[in-house]
Amino acid sequence: MEVRSHRPRWSIVVPYYNEAKFIQNTLISLAEQRYRDFEMILVDNASTDGSEKVCRAVMARYPDIRVRYLREERQGQLYALEAGLAAVTTEFLATCDADTTYPPHYLELCTELFDRHGEKVVAVMAADIYDEPGTLPSRLRRIHKLLVSKILIKQAHTGGYGHSFRTDAFRSSGGYSHLYWPYVLFDHELMHRIFRFGRSKYHYDLWCRASDRRASRATVGWNLYERILYHLTHYSLKNWFFYSFLRRRFDMRGLSPLNLRNERSWE
Numbered sequence: 001m002e003v004r005s006h007r008p009r010w011s012i013v014v015p016y017y018n019e020a021k022f023i024q025n026t027l028i029s030l031a032e033q034r035y036r037d038f039e040m041i042l043v044d045n046a047s048t049d050g051s052e053k054v055c056r057a058v059m060a061r062y063p064d065i066r067v068r069y070l071r072e073e074r075q076g077q078l079y080a081l082e083a084g085l086a087a088v089t090t091e092f093l094a095t096c097d098a099d100t101t102y103p104p105h106y107l108e109l110c111t112e113l114f115d116r117h118g119e120k121v122v123a124v125m126a127a128d129i130y131d132e133p134g135t136l137p138s139r140l141r142r143i144h145k146l147l148v149s150k151i152l153i154k155q156a157h158t159g160g161y162g163h164s165f166r167t168d169a170f171r172s173s174g175g176y177s178h179l180y181w182p183y184v185l186f187d188h189e190l191m192h193r194i195f196r197f198g199r200s201k202y203h204y205d206l207w208c209r210a211s212d213r214r215a216s217r218a219t220v221g222w223n224l225y226e227r228i229l230y231h232l233t234h235y236s237l238k239n240w241f242f243y244s245f246l247r248r249r250f251d252m253r254g255l256s257p258l259n260l261r262n263e264r265s266w267e
Contacts, residue, residue: 008066010038010107011088011167015072015080016098017045020054022211027055029101031062035108039066041087045080046073051098076257078186081160081176088167097161099211102126103133106208110164113201122169122198123191125149126162128210142204149202154195154235160187162208169197181242183250184220184257188230192238220259222246 012030016023030040040059044052052069059067072083081095092114096102110124127145129138149157173193174180181189191200222230226246233241 007090008037008039009091009111010035011041011090011093012038012096012107013041013043013081013084013088013093014096014098015043015045015077015084016047016051016055017075017077017080018047018049018051019098020047020049020051022099023051024054024058025101026096026098027058029103030096030106031059031065032104033102033107034104035111036064038107039068039090041068041070041084043080043084044069044071045077046071046075078176078178078182078257082178085170085175091167092164093167093170094164095160096208097159097210100128100161101209103207103209106206109203109206113203113206114164114166117201119166120198121201122166123194123200124164124206125156125158125200125202126164126206126208127202128158128162129207130210130212133207133209138207142207146202146204149200152231153199154238155231156188156191156200157202160190161210162206163187163191165194166198169194172197178257182256183247184255184259185222185246185250186257189242192242195235220255 014023014026014030042052042055044055052071055069059065068087070083070087072080085093085095092110094107094110106126113124114121127142129141131138133139145157173190173196176186176190180193183189194200226249229245230241
């Protein structure tokens with residue numbers, strides 16, 4: 001492995017649990033980015049299927065990329081994210097899911113958007129698509145995400161698989177933390193805190209191809225009423241929405257981050 005003589009601008013954090021069948025494609029898509037000034041932080045969340053061995057075999061093909069391998073024994077993606085993001089020392093960071101693939105221009109476009117818009121933009125967000133990017137459903141989904149982000153500002157319209165941040169703003173917000181929000185939808189709650197430090201930016205050409213396994217998460221998220229209320233609640237009332245209204249309801253339903261692991265289809 002070639003060790004860089006300078007600190008890269010980006011850290012890509014990928015938490016994973018028993019993703020031996022899926023993570024190879026994710027890592028290849030990230031390792032073959034056109035923009036090369038990044039490191040990767042891979043966090044094994046106590047896998048039992050040899051996922052780390054797969055990661056090491058894939059990344060051995062890319063000796064120019066600095067890779068750090070971490071292990072987090074506390075069960076749940078939130079804890080793995082906490083561990084990985086605590087290790088970030090770069091200007092920018094991206095969180096990526098282990099069953100999602102990213103186009104070669106992903107980091108290049110993220111960097112361009114951050115540099116073009118300056119420090120007022122603290123988060124750059126990618127749309128999730130489920131078909132080839134040139135298909136009509138994918139084009140419509142990307143247009144929809146872009147338009148909605150311009151209408152419903154200071155809200156999250158994509159999950160943590162497509163988030164990137166200025167690290168300083170991420171740190172100032174408190175970052176991912178079970179102390180703030182020990183429930184599912186921790187990516188949306190994080191964005192609520194991030195918006196105190198600036199705004200987010202979407203772009204039609206910024207997308208990632210998510211796994212259709214995501215459909216199995218329908219039982220561990222918010223319901224239609226809660227989602228509609230999220231969109232209708234003004235940002236000035238979002239503290240009430242998350243920390244009074246939604247917290248109480250998620251407590252009653254027992255929606256901890258571990259539910260994502262227990263109820264997701266892994267085959």
